[in-house]
Amino acid sequence: MDRHTSVRNGPQPTLAEAADVLRARGATRLIIAPWFLASRSITDRIADYARAHRIPMAAPLGPHRLVADTVLDRFDEAVAARAAA
Numbered sequence: 001m002d003r004h005t006s007v008r009n010g011p012q013p014t015l016a017e018a019a020d021v022l023r024a025r026g027a028t029r030l031i032i033a034p035w036f037l038a039s040r041s042i043t044d045r046i047a048d049y050a051r052a053h054r055i056p057m058a059a060p061l062g063p064h065r066l067v068a069d070t071v072l073d074r075f076d077e078a079v080a081a082r083a084a085a
Contacts, residue, residue, distance in 0.1 A: 015049050032057040037067065 004025045006018040013021065019030055032050050034057070036043050043060050050057040061067050 015046065019053070019055070030055045034058065034060050036060040037062060 004022050004027045006013070006022055008015070008018060015032075022030060030053075032046060032055055034043055034046055037060060039060050039062075047057055049055075
């Protein structure tokens with residue numbers, strides 16, 4: 001099975017544009033997996049788009065323990081690097 005990905009980090013491309021590019025590359029199924037830590041208006045807009053276009057969407061990352069562990073690990077690394085400098 002071929003897989004195609006599109007990453008959005010700003011207003012461009014739009015979800016519709018990204019979906020069109022993926023379909024042009026041969027994608028026959030789309031899934032939206034937002035990398036947001038919380039649900040807010042932006043994830044609501046993404047969810048509205050997903051529903052309107054019948055595209056499955058994963059939940060935002062949210063307060064998952066592994067997200068918190070990663071943030072704390074990076075904090076500890078930064079503190080250790082500063083102490084070593």
